[in-house]
Amino acid sequence: MTQPMPPSPVTRSSSIPPRAARTTSPETVVITGICGRLGKRLARTLHREVPVVGVDRRPFTDKPKDVEHVEIDIRRKKLKDVFRSGDIAAVVHLGVMHDPRASTADHHSWNVTGFVKLLEYVAHFQIPKLVVLSSANVYGPQPDNAQFLAEEAPLLGGQNFSEIRDLIEVDMLAQSFFWKHPETETVILRPVHILGTVRNAASNFLRLPTVPTALGFDPMVQVVHEQDVVHALHLALAPGVRGIFNLAGPEPLPLSRIIKILGRPRMPVPVTLGKLVLKRLWSLRLTNFPPPEIDHIRYVCMVDDRRARQVLGYAPRHSIEETVRAVDSEQW
Amino acid sequence: MAIEPSSKGRPNGGAGRGLASLVRVRSLAPLVRRLWGDALTSIDEWMTASLGEEFSERLGRVPVALGQAGVDPFGLDPRWTKYALASAGILHRHYFRTEVFGAKNVPAGKVLLVGNHSGQLPIDATLLGAAMFMDVEPPRFIRAMVEKWTQTLPFVSLLFSRVGQVVGVPENALRLLEQGEALVVFPEGARGISKTFDKRYQLTDFGLGFMRLAIETGAPIVPIAIIGGEEQYISVANLDRVAKVLGMPSFPVMPQLLIPGGQLPLPTKYRIYFGEPMFFDGDPDDDDSVIEEKVWLVRATIQSMVNRGVKARQHIFW
Numbered sequence: 023m024t025q026p027m028p029p030s031p032v033t034r035s036s037s038i039p040p041r042a043a044r045t046t047s048p049e050t051v052v053i054t055g056i057c058g059r060l061g062k063r064l065a066r067t068l069h070r071e072v073p074v075v076g077v078d079r080r081p082f083t084d085k086p087k088d089v090e091h092v093e094i095d096i097r098r099k100k101l102k103d104v105f106r107s108g109d110i111a112a113v114v115h116l117g118v119m120h121d122p123r124a125s126t127a128d129h130h131s132w133n134v135t136g137f138v139k140l141l142e143y144v145a146h147f148q149i150p151k152l153v154v155l156s157s158a159n160v161y162g163p164q165p166d167n168a169q170f171l172a173e174e175a176p177l178l179g180g181q182n183f184s185e186i187r188d189l190i191e192v193d194m195l196a197q198s199f200f201w202k203h204p205e206t207e208t209v210i211l212r213p214v215h216i217l218g219t220v221r222n223a224a225s226n227f228l229r230l231p232t233v234p235t236a237l238g239f240d241p242m243v244q245v246v247h248e249q250d251v252v253h254a255l256h257l258a259l260a261p262g263v264r265g266i267f268n269l270a271g272p273e274p275l276p277l278s279r280i281i282k283i284l285g286r287p288r289m290p291v292p293v294t295l296g297k298l299v300l301k302r303l304w305s306l307r308l309t310n311f312p313p314p315e316i317d318h319i320r321y322v323c324m325v326d327d328r329r330a331r332q333v334l335g336y337a338p339r340h341s342i343e344e345t346v347r348a349v350d351s352e353q354w
Numbered sequence: 355m356a357i358e359p360s361s362k363g364r365p366n367g368g369a370g371r372g373l374a375s376l377v378r379v380r381s382l383a384p385l386v387r388r389l390w391g392d393a394l395t396s397i398d399e400w401m402t403a404s405l406g407e408e409f410s411e412r413l414g415r416v417p418v419a420l421g422q423a424g425v426d427p428f429g430l431d432p433r434w435t436k437y438a439l440a441s442a443g444i445l446h447r448h449y450f451r452t453e454v455f456g457a458k459n460v461p462a463g464k465v466l467l468v469g470n471h472s473g474q475l476p477i478d479a480t481l482l483g484a485a486m487f488m489d490v491e492p493p494r495f496i497r498a499m500v501e502k503w504t505q506t507l508p509f510v511s512l513l514f515s516r517v518g519q520v521v522g523v524p525e526n527a528l529r530l531l532e533q534g535e536a537l538v539v540f541p542e543g544a545r546g547i548s549k550t551f552d553k554r555y556q557l558t559d560f561g562l563g564f565m566r567l568a569i570e571t572g573a574p575i576v577p578i579a580i581i582g583g584e585e586q587y588i589s590v591a592n593l594d595r596v597a598k599v600l601g602m603p604s605f606p607v608m609p610q611l612l613i614p615g616g617q618l619p620l621p622t623k624y625r626i627y628f629g630e631p632m633f634f635d636g637d638p639d640d641d642d643s644v645i646e647e648k649v650w651l652v653r654a655t656i657q658s659m660v661n662r663g664v665k666a667r668q669h670i671f672w
Binding site (some may be wrong): 165166167168169170171172236237238239240241242273274275276279292293321342 | 420422423425427428429431502503505506507508509510511512520521523524526529652
């Protein structure tokens with residue numbers, strides 16, 4: 023699997039004039055998938071600074087008044103109207119669907135076709151900035167992973183877990199867009215397991231009343247607080263920043279310690295048995311964890327985020343305890 | 355402590371077993387926890403008795419990059435490493451009665467420990483680990499690279515990671531050296547450890563990777579000669595075809611395995627010689643031939659240390 027070498031990130035170059043100095047400075051930020059929990063949080067962080075336009079087919083409850091919400095599917099032609107209104111400084115793409123229960127066709131058309139459309143408009147209207155939220159899962163947990171994967175590591179996540187192949191495709195599409203359209207500053211963020219009020223596999227796993235683990239395995243795990251990801255997305259909007267950035271949270275911990283922080287009982291299950299049971303439960307629709315995700319509690323999939331720390335100026339603000347406990351917090 | 359008490363009596367898992375067995379096992383947890391605690395205390399006492407007070411004192415002086423959770427980024431946990439080192443220490447002091455020479459030659463900070471490999475089972479690495487902890491100042495935990503497939507084995511992968519052994523990929527080696535660790539490399543690899551008795555103390559070919567690593571990180575190389583390993587298991591032949599069929603790196607023929615008690619390694623006396631650190635510079639991505647010359651220098655140094663060591667000893671067993 024060959025992929026373009028990630029660009030050596032240009033530091034915030036001073037050659038670009040500050041946006042305020044331009045006569046007609048575009049400043050609107052378009053956020054796709056704004057009604058997800060991360061999208062809402064990002065909107066709340068941004069809406070006091072810049073005009074925010076959200077695109078999502080879901081309804082936006084308790085929306086701040088000055089956020090404009092366009093309730094459409096990103097695959098619709100109508101999306102172009104959002105761009106036509108002009109004045110767009112940046113597009114933040116959070117609208118990736120990762121629902122293992124959805125049909126693969128649906129998944130693919132939403133994630134890939136929708137994203138291709140979006141890229142088309144970004145190129146056509148020459149939007150100066152594109153931020154794509156990918157995930158460290160694209161590297162995939164493997165027994166022979168380096169302890170900390172750099173941005174250059176191959177994206178092997180789909181090797182044993184075909185459901186995430188379209189997420190890898192999104193990442194790759196963004197990478198090729200980076201090269202094809204140098205006039206747009208493309209940023210790809212690859213955060214590790216995001217914990218918080220979000221409904222992703224990692225948070226849901228830690229919310230289980232008794233957390234199953236793989237007997238005889240206790241890999242080191244990195245997690246990141248959702249608010250820290252929002253902070254990184256905010257940093258990525260700064261002019262001059264481009265490239266691929268891994269995002270890790272506070273220091274890595276063995277999985278057992280993370281479960282201990284939550285004070286939940288843990289039940290080690292032999293891997294072969296666990297796989298068998300999970301497959302059965304999955305086919306009976308009694309669980310939302312696809313069987314290949316067992317690899318995440320067996321092997322390491324950790325990233326090296328030195329580039330994000332140096333170039334983006336990113337640093338997690340939440341301690342490991344705060345990050346892990348965030349899965350139980352209801353308020354936000 | 356480090357190992358969860360629940361690792362004792364646990365349900366076989368699976369939804370089918372029902373909650374009843376789970377509840378029953380849960381109620382046993384406090385008892386198991388107390389027994390486990392008692393067992394650990396008595397192991398600790400016995401450890402101090404056989405290895406001396408100094409052992410725990412040294413443990414506090416090992417420079418490790420621990421996070422606030424008490425684990426290093428690679429998963430090393432001193433609370434596990436302690437027990438691994440204690441068992442290695444007992445072999446080191448009482449079974450193989452290792453003599454260590456030139457311990458002062460090991461510099462503090464990042465270092466590549468390059469030695470000869472022998473003895474069918476990697477006891478030489480174990481004893482080197484014990485020596486680095488018990489005889490070298492400041493005491494160090496050695497880090498070694500392990501085969502990738504070990505990561506797929508339950509418990510083995512967990513143990514390796516907790517005692518500081520990492521997957522053998524170049525990125526990990528680089529990072530460990532940047533972290534200032536002592537990295538053990540046996541450039542002979544499996545060829546070295548499975549030597550037959552007639553080839554004893556003759557170094558086989560060296561790999562080149564360690565030299566590129568040393569040049570890239572500027573880490574000093576400490577050449578090491580380990581004497582005594584070749585006689586612990588006497589292998590008269592190596593059945594390559596059988597090894598291939600079984601998917602093993604080698605299949606040594608060891609007559610002593612047929613004698614009762616011969617399954618244990620013979621209690622030879624080990625001698626470990628640390629040579630003076632060697633420094634190399636240049637381009638880590640140089641041609642193989644350029645790197646090979648530098649590797650040859652290290653290999654020649656180790657070979658002559660081995661030859662002198664073999665000549666100097668009066669007897670294999672004492």
